[in-house]
Amino acid sequence: MAELKIELIAIGDEILLGHTLDTNSHWIARRLVENGFRLRWQSVVGDNESDLHHQLKRAWKRADVLILTGGLGPTHDDITRPVAARFFEDELVDRSDLREGIRERFTLRGLEPPAGYEQLAQFPTGAEPIPNQHGSAPGIHYSRDGRELFSLPGVPIEMRGMVDGYLLHHLEVWREGVFSCRILKTTGVGESHLSELIGDPGALEPVRLAFLPSIDHGVTLRLSHVGDDPDAVSEVLGLAERYVRDKVGKYIYADEERSLEATILDELRRRDWKLALAESCTGGMASSRLVSIPGSSDVFERGFVTYSNRAKTELLAVDEALLNRYGAVSAEVAQAMAEGAHLRADVDIAVSITGIAGPSGGTQDKPVGLTYIGLADRDGTDVRRFRFSGDRDTNRRRSAQAALNLLWQRLSE
């Protein structure tokens, strides 16, 4: 079975000049892998018509599927539309249907479309527009000589919508076998430790095992297999899944693309419990993650962002003597914060986070990365100590993740 050769070109001076970190290419790479494809080549070119033309020429020779991101907007440095049209010896014409669609997006919101929006309706005659659920510029899809080109916007949400809503569906017809995968989402355990616990991945053959780690959302395990018969593929994957669950089952919180936040909220709902959070170094990050889930309002009661000692005392009734004796980053204060939130918010369970995110504020005794998480419910209070080793951002994200992980562990007991 020949593997599909997929090439990705990101377009934009902002990447080459180091102003923008190219997270789009990373996201597309992951999404392809999650769907059983993979990128073979990846490149970046600037907002330079000749460079883009040459890159297209080369990619079109070697790849089956070519994905472009960026350069589809209405300003003068958005060159993808004209360059793609010229490459295919095609021409741009005014598409009144697209123009009206864009105008409607604005008028529905009581707004005038911005100057130059007509530019976006200048569309190549030989291509299909890709619908844009989150913005104005349509994507461009060319099918030529048994190859496909998908030109997507650089704005992440618009690009993502087109990948999930269009591109992945079109890639499906290219598939020559049944590809299937199982997702096992873990939390509270690192990639190396998981790998050690699972042991030689050869034991899972013919199933492929991949580790997809992230800083703040745990490690996702992906088992994948390709074959001719759907039932056989499913059976083989089922065996592999049982093998993995046997080894690391206690860290798995979901067996689908489901977030830890949603899992926690569902469990709270099932118990008819209310939750409150008290955050110091994370500054609202853990609350914000929970509120990111629609419908969180029925179980997430409130959050306290008690960054100052005064806020800890006033809002959470943390004893000043405790703060003076042990410091704000201590097991004692984490406990008092969780208990204060539990009591003051009058909820069933409360979680507290206090830590030294860095880069400054660390000492010999209390180094940067030291974090305490407290968890209070009617049965009492637990406090856990962590020592993270990243920069400020990483430490804060890991702290929020650790808090949600402990909460999930408690709820799944």
Next chain:
Amino acid sequence: MAELKIELIAIGDEILLGHTLDTNSHWIARRLVENGFRLRWQSVVGDNESDLHHQLKRAWKRADVLILTGGLGPTHDDITRPVAARFFEDELVDRSDLREGIRERFTLRGLEPPAGYEQLAQFPTGAEPIPNQHGSAPGIHYSRDGRELFSLPGVPIEMRGMVDGYLLHHLEVWREGVFSCRILKTTGVGESHLSELIGDPGALEPVRLAFLPSIDHGVTLRLSHVGDDPDAVSEVLGLAERYVRDKVGKYIYADEERSLEATILDELRRRDWKLALAESCTGGMASSRLVSIPGSSDVFERGFVTYSNRAKTELLAVDEALLNRYGAVSAEVAQAMAEGAHLRADVDIAVSITGIAGPSGGTQDKPVGLTYIGLADRDGTDVRRFRFSGDRDTNRRRSAQAALNLLWQRLSE
């Protein structure tokens, strides 16, 4: 004046599979710009000898300077050393000086060198080793036919040490011109509207203008220019900057790579003011953005994540009658939340956010995306109404950005 053509190739399956975000390329791109150079092309290839060979061949034709990162380690999938040697029809020989150097690194720390370390001393005869201050594998520097190739490790700290300690010094002799750019960061205005206000970018020539939009951090403007004389380049850029400031100056909050959060915290510090936030739909996101900046603790006093009506009443003293009459998403409640936070936290300024992030919860009168931001200080309270049109995540991010934008506007009055 010929500008140096620099190409970068990152090597590693982990990037193409979406496991690793390629921050190395981003860092190198920035570092080059900071030193007056810029990347012309950038690409990624996997741990595949033939793909790397082809990429080298192409790059060597078009670039003056070729930078490789990754694939220099001792394992079987580290292919850069043999592929580079083959490309230059060179051979690898055992360099006892390098071997001893590596061994010494370990023995000095009382450690045995790891198995396979001798591999790292297999070095191409026609190349110069690049010293590695932070690890074992030396980099590889080829000078051929008036072109340069620098092959660096993929481990960020080792790569960075070689760029700063070696590569940039070698590029200096190549300098034939000065590339420089100015960054103007805006908030509270969209890309199209900015573009309209600035007008024809041709008026700025020879300076190039680029728009770098993001969902939740405003639009960054970049002015750039290349020339022979640093003073002349600076003067031309200065003229362009004044032109742009004339048109859109009121939206510009920083003229360097500086965040809105940091700008706000500095202004609060200058005034010796304390800040509190009261967030509903954003659920702590705005607080978390401020706390992401080191040292925020001296001005950010606390945040209230008052997602439920009960929390609004208990923590912010929002009148229940108000909630019943106007609903939680209303100008009246936004005002009461801001005033409650101002009073209860006893701070100088307080900002509130209440909105319908979606996807559900919208009505004819109060559609998804409707958001009110309140701002209370000793002079009174302002409330602003917004209507966003994204998904839940986008609406929440735009709400947090709108709140920080209003806060900045108030502080910069």
